[in-house]
Amino acid sequence: MSVITHVGLAVPDLERAINWYSKVFGFYVLAGPFEFNEENEKQRNMTQDLLGKEVKKTRNVHLMSLGGVGIELFEFQQPTFEEEPLPAHSGFFHICLIVDDLVETIERIVQHGGKQTSKIWNLSEGKPHYLVYTKDPFGHTIELYSRSTSEMYGGK
Numbered sequence: 001m002s003v004i005t006h007v008g009l010a011v012p013d014l015e016r017a018i019n020w021y022s023k024v025f026g027f028y029v030l031a032g033p034f035e036f037n038e039e040n041e042k043q044r045n046m047t048q049d050l051l052g053k054e055v056k057k058t059r060n061v062h063l064m065s066l067g068g069v070g071i072e073l074f075e076f077q078q079p080t081f082e083e084e085p086l087p088a089h090s091g092f093f094h095i096c097l098i099v100d101d102l103v104e105t106i107e108r109i110v111q112h113g114g115k116q117t118s119k120i121w122n123l124s125e126g127k128p129h130y131l132v133y134t135k136d137p138f139g140h141t142i143e144l145y146s147r148s149t150s151e152m153y154g155g156k
Contacts, residue, residue, distance in 0.1 A: 006062065006070035007095050011138045014059050014075035020137060021063055021071060024108045025097060030070060032061035054079060067098070094133070094141035102130055102144055113137035123152055 011017035014033055021027040036047040038056045048055055056078040064070045099105040106116050118133040130146040145152060 004069060006072050008072040008074060009095075009138075009140055010074045010076055012075065012080070014061060014073060017073045017075075017136075017138060018061060018063065020112055020114075021073070024105070024112050024114070024136075025065065025099075027063040027065055027071060030062040030064040033059050034061070035059050065097070071095075094143050096143040096145055096149070098145045098148060102132055102146055105144055106132065106134060109134050109136070109142075114142075117141070 009017075018029065018033075022029075036045075036055075036058045038045075038048070041048075047058065051058070055076065058077055059075040060072060062070055062072050102120055106120075110116060114134055114136045116132065116134050120130050120132045123129040123131065128146055129152045131152070132144050134142050134144060136142055
C-alpha cells in the first residue's frame with residue numbers, strides 16, 4: 001500500500017508562496033523554512049545528494065493541509081527558478097485538491113494572483129462531481145475537485 005504524503009513544488013519566492021498557499025487553501029507551516037548554502041557544508045550533504053550537485057543554495061518549507069497531505073515548497077536560489085522553465089506537458093503536470101466550495105476557492109485564487117484556466121466541469125450528470133483547472137501565481141496547474149477521486153471516478 002502507498003499513500004501520497006506530499007508534493008514538492010519549485011517557486012521563485014518562498015515567502016510569497018507560503019503566504020499564497022496559506023491564504024488560498026488554508027495550508028499551515030509544519031516545518032521550516034530551512035536554508036541550504038553549499039558554502040556552509042564541510043562534507044557530502046543530503047540536499048545535494050537528493051537535488052543534485054548543481055544546487056548551491058536553496059530554501060524550503062513543509063506546508064500541511066487539514067486533510068493531512070503536504071506541499072514542500074523549494075526556492076532555488078542557485079540555480080534560480082527562472083533558469084529552468086516549467087515543462088508544459090511532460091513530467092510533473094498538476095496537483096489536485098479537494099475543496100469545499102469551487103467558486104469561492106476560484107475567487108480566492110484569482111484575488112491572490114492566480115487564475116482560472118478552464119470552465120467548471122461536471123463529471124457525472126445529477127451528482128455533485130465537479131472539477132476545474134486553475135494556476136497559482138508561479139505557473140503550477142492546480143486542479144480542484146468537489147469530491148474525492150474515488151467518489152468522482154469510482155464505478156466508471
